[in-house]
Amino acid sequence: MTATIPELTARSYLPRRPGFGGLIKRILPQTLFGRSLLIIVTPVILLQVVATWIFYDRHWDTMTNRLAYAVGGEIGMVIEQLERDVTMADRTETLSMAARTMDLIITFEPEAILPPQRRELTSLLERTLGMALDERVHKPFLIDTRVASNWIEIRVQMADGVLSVMSPERRLFSSTTYIFLLWMVGAAMVLFAIAIIFMRNQxxxxxxxxxxxxxxxxxxxxxxxxxxxxxxxxxxxxxxxxxxxxxxxxxxxxxxxxxxxxxxxxxxxxxxxxxxxxxxxxxxxxxxxxxxxxxxxxxxxxxxxxxxxxxEAPVPTDLNRLINEAVSSARRDGAIVDLHLEGELSLPLRPNSVKRCLANLIGNARRYADHVWVQAGRRDDAIEITVDDDGPGIPASSHEDVFRPFFRLEGSRNRSTGGVGLGLTIARDVIRSHGGDITLGDSPRGGLRAVVRLPV
Known part of the structure; x- marks a missing residue:
């Protein structure tokens, strides 16, 4: 069955669940500076991640394998030479020659036996060295990376004892890894600083x-x-x-x-x-x-x-003074006005226009009420002035109509007691020219409440 146009229109206004796009909008920065910086930084980070991944995948693995297999081959060569030597003097000479030429500390422990259980090789370096020893030595071995700082001990079981090899860590992995990481991080920090300075200027x-x-x-x-x-x-x-x-x-x-x-x-x-x-x-x-x-x-x-x-040009004005003057003028005309000011209120205003606006609001309240209450104070990022009265009020349906030029309410606010219908129009026009607004509502005092909001 085909849906009618009203049904389609009603469906279009149904609330929708936030999708993936809405989630991204909530995560992304809200400011132009943040989004522009993200556009600059994201490709740099992705480039560095890809370059780092390629470096580790190619350079690190390749260099570690080559160094580990080189050490494993040297150990295998020493073991074969020791097995050919007949006397202890020959073995001592072989070990001395290995220490001089291979940058390894090699000792032989006669009649020693390795423990039957081998420790599991956890790190990448241990696993790579273990594969090299399996391929080049073909004998039981143990690897201990905790024997000393910057040293690795390799113990190989021979027929008549245990060969202990102490190898420095520099022989088993390339130190350029740290240089590369430092260079990447340092370059990224410099690029981020330049991007931040550039984007701030823009x-x-x-x-x-x-x-x-x-x-x-x-x-x-x-x-x-x-x-x-x-x-x-x-x-x-x-x-x-x-x-x-x-x-x-x-x-x-x-x-x-x-x-x-x-x-x-x-x-x-x-x-x-x-x-x-x-x-x-x-x-x-x-x-x-x-x-x-x-x-x-x-x-x-x-x-x-x-x-x-x-x-009239806006000038820094003491709003408390303007309110006091407007209230004092109404009191001189016989009005009963209660005034409550919360702290010092000062901001750029057109003083004569604002004073005329306040006089219109207070005069409008006293014309139809016996008692008027005026209160002013800061509310968030604006200054709020409320004018309450205990008069008959205005119907809610006419709260906006009374701001229209020459609009007049019948009944209690008739032509014989009112003006020409421009008082509230002038008041709202003045406040809106300052970036604020005037709204009407029901007063807790029983009559009408006029709320003036002026942005700070």
Missing amino acids: IRPIRRLAAAADAFGKGRDVTRFKMEGATEVRQAAAAFLVMRERIQRQISQRTEMLAGVSHDLRTPLTRMKIQLELFGDCQEVEDLKVDVIDMEQMIEGYLAFARGEGA
């Missing part, structure tokens, strides 16, 4: 670009930013600068347009008010006067909105 312009974009998103000045780094990074930086200029130009044009329109409308409104005063008193004239007053309030709202996006 990543630094990207981090500066990210910091500049973050600062611009928070409404802060980015005058010292300059293009640097690789060609692609410079292209991204150039695109950022162009985008910044376009956004600033758009904001400036919007502000100038709103300010110009609002200012130009004041002249005809003034003439209308003068003419209405000359008409005398009647119901129609009073209605027109009310309409003119409403239009003046709207124009003031336009101008306030335009000033909220003005050319």
